[in-house]
Amino acid sequence: MRLLYFNYLYDLRGASIGSVIKPLKLFSGLERLGHVVRLCWLRDQPAGSELDEPAAPRRFRSPLMRRFFHDPKILYENIRFLGEERRQIDAFHPDLLVSRLDLYLFSAMRNAAGRGLPLVLEADCPAVYEARTFQPDYWHPPLLAECIERKVVRAADHIVAQSLALKKYLVSQYSVREDKIDVVSNGADIVADVPEERIRRVREQFGLQDKIVAGFIGSMSAWHGIENLLKIFSAVIPRNPSLHFFLVGQGGDARRSVERYIAEKSLAERITLQGFVPNEQIPELLAAMDIVLAPYPQMPFFYFSPVKIFEYMAAAKPVVSTRIGQIAELIRSGENGLLCDSGQWPDLAEGVIALARDPELRHRLGQQARATIAASHTWEHKARAWQEICAGVLLNHSRRQQAQSRRRTGLSS
Template sequence: MKERPHIAYVCADRGVPVGGYKGASIHVGELVRALLESQADVQVIAARVADPIDPLFLPAPVVDVGGSKPARQARHVLYAGATTPKRRERASEVRALLLNQPMAKAIERLNGSWGIDGIYERYSLWSFAAAGVARALKVPYVLEVNAPLVDEQRRYRHLANEAAAADLEGYVLRSADRVVVPSRQLADFVCSHGVRRGAVRVLPNAADPGRYDPRAVARRRRERAYRSRFTVGFVGSLKPWHGIEHLLRAFRMLHRRWDGYRLLVVGDGPLRRPLEKQARAMGLADAVEFTGGVGHREVPALLARMDVAVAPYARLSGFYFSPIKIYEYMAAGVPIVASDIGQISEVLEHRRTALLQKPGAISELADRIDELRRHPALAGRLAAEARRKLCRSYTWKRNAKRVLAMMRQIEREKHG
């Protein structure tokens, strides 16, 4: 493999607008940027592309397969007769399968004009084009798996062709030279589908510490600004499993204790309107701010307004997430209160890098937040240690270097 390898990053997930501001979109952009900074050339092949793309977070060329004329025509024909919800769901699955043909052609064209040294794919339901092309070209193929997608689709949405989806999932997983997962729990899932343990690598999510300035939060502590106002913050999508309803109930308890508390909720999602209504009903409208969806470049400044950042995940069986918010909180130097669950318990240590609480324990969540307000020295120590740990172990650049090392090792295994 050449000193500056050509990596094709493939994302066939139509739910991930490459270059946009969804959590998954940010993950794509951050890793691509880190690969570029680690002396690789990267081009992205995607099923959906944001308009416009923020070049700060995705500074690589992008091939928009989903926006091509054949893909648009296929969508029009498929959905023309899909007059019921079930028919639209089936049409969506067929559309995803049909997308493999233009996706494969796009990868082959890129190889012909540019020369591909390795393929890195963000796994998506129904996608198998990259696996087939990588095998044909005999180039390293690394598959990133962020969720048990067949299980999720069946449980939370609808899956018309479950057997086909499961068979394709197994084929793609076993076709990869290496499977990258962000958590130990997902490594177990991948191995249960026939992938050998030696082919699996755990790369937790990360943050870029250079984008965050922890001095703003530390300055407020030194100046004791928290004596008149103390801002509790949350960053992320407003969905049930993130525990945002628990945070609002804990905040009501805190505000009753002291009216200087403020709550800053950064993000959007299906719970936003119900939560705004609930905050008004609780008499907290003047103390709670919902920003709605924001661009990723706005997040550092919003984190700098927070005196404590919270990840109040609900109690969930099989918690496999690697929450990007945790790493952003660490990078920003904001003291953290988080649920003691899954990877959070592995990354954060209670009373060393954060205060942890039992998932769903609302009174305990309120008490942990209040403790950090009453003990600013503790808050400062936890935040500083968390940022040091982030800089040592959880950066996108570190992940990118590990990916490139994998690619080179696979190349040696294939060609000697």
């Protein structure tokens, strides 16, 4: 099977790294299963994007242009993508196209129809919902984005959503048949433990010797629960002098709040705020943590499949998180992690304190977390699920082509 994958993410090494990990891991898994895959990253990348550093966000110079030309610019990109995708199709001769569902983009839909190829949509987010909810500074033409997304979703041969919540949204929003959408979550690899010597060096580098380290990996964004994190600091730090918080991640709208909190409370010796770290270095930083945090806030629509949760668990780390969305499907509180009801940040703090004073509990929850990933959530599991889906799409496409051929033959006879 020859698969051609189109992705439109910007800043692959920086802000988009979490969404880049999935196709890299997933499609390399498909290659190991014997398939031929070509990944096409179609958006122009920022200068320096090949380096291990994030890029500055793209901005129009004029605030007025930024507000009113942001969306039309994305819509206009379809023209370039149509041509580039056609060239890739003609050069690669795929059996099937896989395209990321993205705001205003319909080029893959048109090219699939024009070349008679089946199209599978990778739905990692509700693009229109995200734009209207999280990008209020931009002018969004009424109904245009919804019309395009509806057309693309309905035209696709099949859709793979990253969560059950996202599947339900697409079904209800666009009246799509439930059997047209499969759910395949993100995953993680089970890798060899980081050597103790490397862990010791990391701890020395960041001054974490003889500390119980509670870690967080991700951007300092509000939807990652940074407000909950600050409340956890206030509740936990006075009660356990051995606890040290180690925060790893670049950017986010709440980063300044974290920096201000650390400065105002004079907590630089209790909280380490590390900026951007290349993804290749994350495993050894994670290995230096004793407890890991994912304190998501209360959200009415939690459609995410957080890669970091899977990576935390694969690394045999005890997770303290919010009982929300897919996380509540993955973690059984008290068995392979600790969950607290959304909005109950004091319970999150108590979970951290309980784990800090009980190394046996940390070990048990961490080992069960790794076993959960190993049983059904490695990237190999996800690649096999995609293999089955794509094979079914190709079979159905072949049957439709044969039926159309028979009808044409019948009409001509």
